[in-house]
Amino acid sequence: MNLINDRLSEDAFGFRSILELGGGESVGHTAAPPNLCVASSLSEFSLIESPLKNMMLHFWQPSAALQQLIAQTNFADLPEYEAIIDFADLSQAILDQKNSLCRQLFSQFAEIFQAFAVMSKSESLNIQLCKTAEQPCPLFHVDRLKYRLLCTLLGPGTEWLDDRAVRRKFLGRGDNRKIVRHEAVVYEVEPFQVCILKGEAFRGGYGRGVVHRSPPVPPAVGGRWYLRVDIG
Secondary structure, eight states: OEEEEEOOOOOOOEEEEEEOOOOOOOOTTTTTTEEEEEEESGGGGGGGTTTTEEEEEOOOOHHHHHHHHHHHSGGGGOOEEEEEEEGGGHHHHTOOOOSHHHHHHHHHHHHHHHHHHHHTTOEEEEEEEEEESSSSHHHHHHHHOSEEEEEEEEEEOOEEEEEEGOOOGTTTTTHHHBBBBBBEEEEEETTTTTEEEEEESSSOOOOOSSEOOOOOTTTTOOOOEEEEHHHO
């Protein structure tokens, strides 16, 4: 795992850091904040269930052909999608995709869908492909759900915080500079990294969900396209 720092300018919280993962990362890397776990295999998705963890990263490597297809597709032509799919019907739902890019993406992501469903003990998944040219959630916040899986496919990734960098009493009051402690590190998920965010709806989860937000989208990037999966 490599830790890349650069100075933040738009928020002046401190630094933006990217945790670069390889395929065989150790979950005990000293550079990682203590609320983070790293799943080096799909069988380790259950690490997020630990009461000490509320953010999980997993290295996913889509095929070079899929990455090239995403990069070469005009942003306006990238598909949007939303469906609640029963876990038992997932394979058929992937085969039934009429959009070629959706079909290839979901096919290569199928084992991750399955691992997330098994970990969360969910019989259905709400699968969404979303795109935006804006920053829909600029305020740091927590989700009122058990788990959410995110994977950015194009553009900047989700930003999140070490629990020690957060003043939780200011959440929901509309002021990032009060929520985030001075000189805090803002972590950013890289494209194609899979993250699972723990919200506050799990048992004993009040005040313990991961604090995160949508990233700013620089005009030069054009937009952000990402996969969001909630448990049904």
